Amino acid sequence: MSAVGEELMEKLMGAWLEKGASYVECRAELTRSTTIEIRDEVVRRLDFGISTGLALRALVGGKVHFMTFALDEANELRAREEKVMPDKAWMIRSSLAEVEPVEDEVIVEAKEPPSEVPVEDKMSLALEAHRACSREGVKTTSTIYMDFTVEKHIRTSEGADVRMILPYALVRHEVTAKVEGRLNSHRVVWGILGGFELLDRDGILRMSEEAGEKAVEGAKVRKCPSGEFRVLLDGDLNHLLAHEALGHGAEADSLRIGSMLKGKMGKHVGSPLINVVDDGRFELGGVRGFGWIPYDDEGVPTGRTVIIERGVLTSYMTDRITASEFGLPLTGNARAQSWAHPPIVRMRNTFIEPSSPEDAMSNEELLEVLGDGLLLRTGRGGQVDPIRGTFTFGVQEVYRVEGGEITERLSNTSISGNILLVLRRISAIGREFDEPQFSAGFCGKQMQRVPVGTSGPWLLVEGLLVGG
Structure with a gap:
């Protein structure tokens, strides 16, 4: 961060403390990005971006004030002269949860x-x-290459001083095939947090070839039947259930509007075979989850938050405001899209895991236990209602399983249900996590998008509604 930005942080913090603030937090960010979009072998977009600015929050008399400043010379001058105190409070809360201030610097290694x-x-x-x-x-192929490197400096009047450099990159395709008048689309992604060298060219080319093959194959197969089936869900759908169907209801700010998990702390909400985890520092085989962050945007250390343990709801995800408001432990889930946005409660890397390694199975064993049913692989967006706990997701790959063997591929479909009922119906879980780079993405909430990840082991569900 520039010396000018450091100087502005110091001046703003001092000005707010002089005005009677009991707490001041400054977050300065510099983001450099490249975006390439290709459609049918024509480069449609090539963008280079630099965004740099500063966000400030101050607690004055129980009111939390929020301000932002673009760190160019003119805006800095206006900030000093005109915006030392805002006209209105951004939101009203009585206090922030206490946290031990940390001084640290984290630079993600990148060759x-x-x-x-x-x-x-x-x-x-x-x-x-x-x-x-x-x-x-x-028929049509769309490709996006994207990388962005975020340099972040968080300081608080309590003494926290955290610096981070986080480099991200991804390649994403959407391939649409047409065979004898039938259309089918297939999406894939390879996303990493680290150096460009982690975008393994050979691996990405294999993924790309398979995307084309699966798009064409999916346009040829028989229609997937509709109804309630015993199903195996792969790691990507594990993540989709954990993040979208359940996770948003476990973000503590959702308790204000009536989450389906409100009032269920300490109660059984799922199978005793499972834990549900949101992990800020998840790594698998040296690959970080796309939502990996060592500190959140309040400078709070992150870690592993067990939302559900052995089927029992044990935690919500919090920032300092909601932890204080609801009397909950602080979990380090405050995240902002950029310096232009306030931190809110967000997930990081969210997944369902076995509660006991002894009960977990290999994927081959899960197919044997399934016997006859459907294997569902890779999700494709959908809709959720965190108040009722209902969801509908698209599924890109469907395979019929007979006698524990995969016998044919079927057309893409959808799944729907109530997440708490689905969690109770999990009768077996795998031990092998699917690779997290294939489940990298972004989550939107309150007009903000942040990187999130993981994947997870396969899940056997005793009855899930498939298709219309």
Whole structure:
């Protein structure tokens, strides 16, 4: 962060303390980004971005004030002269949960920092991956390459001083095939938190080729039947259930509007075979989850939050405001899209895991236990109602399983239900996590998008509504 930004942080914190603030928090950020969009072998977009600014929160007389400043020279001057105190409070809360202030610097190791990689190398990877999707039957291919590196400095009047450099990169395809008048689309992603070298070219090309193959294959197969089935869900759908169907209802700010989990602390809400976890520092085989953050945007250390343990609701996810408001433990889930946004309660890497390793199975064993049913793989968006706990998700790949063996692929479909009922119907769980780079993405809430991840082990559900 520039010396000008450091100077502004110091001046603003001092000004607010002089005005009677009991707490002041400054978050300065500098983000460098590259975006490439390709459609049918034509580069439609090539953007380079730099965004730098500062967010300030201050607690004065029980009111939390929020302000932002773009860190260019003109805006800094206006900030000093005109915006030392805002006209209105952003929100009203009585207090913030206490936390031990931390001083730390975290720079994610990158042999090839994405911000320093020549754009020619990024374009070469994006084009090669895009072309690898092509084959007979593919009608349209859209590819996005994106990287962004966030430099962040958080200081508080309590003494916290945290600096982080977090580099992200991803390649994403959507491939649409048409075979004898039937259309089918398939999406894939490879997202990493780290250096450009983690965008493994060979692995991405294999993923791209498979995307084309699966798009074409899905346009040829028989229609998936509708009804309630015993199903196996893969790691991507594990994550989708944990994050979308359950997780938003476990964010403590949802308690204000009546989450389906309100009033259920200490009660059984799922199978005793499972834990549900949101982990700020999740890694698997040296690969960080896309939602990996060592400190949240209040400078609070993150870690592993067990939301459900052995089927019992044990925790909500909190920031300092909601932890104080509801008398809950502080979990380090305050996140903001950028310096232009206030931190709110957000997930990081969310998944369902076995509560006991002894009860977990291999994927082959799960297929045997399923016997006859459906194997569902890779989700495709949908809708959730965190008040009622209902959800509907798209599913890209469906396979019929007979006698524990995969016998045929069926057309894409949807799943729907009530998440608390589905969690209770989990009768078996795998031990093998699917690779997290294939479940990287962004979560939207209150007009903010933040990186989130993981995947998880396979789940056997005794009865899930498939199709219309």
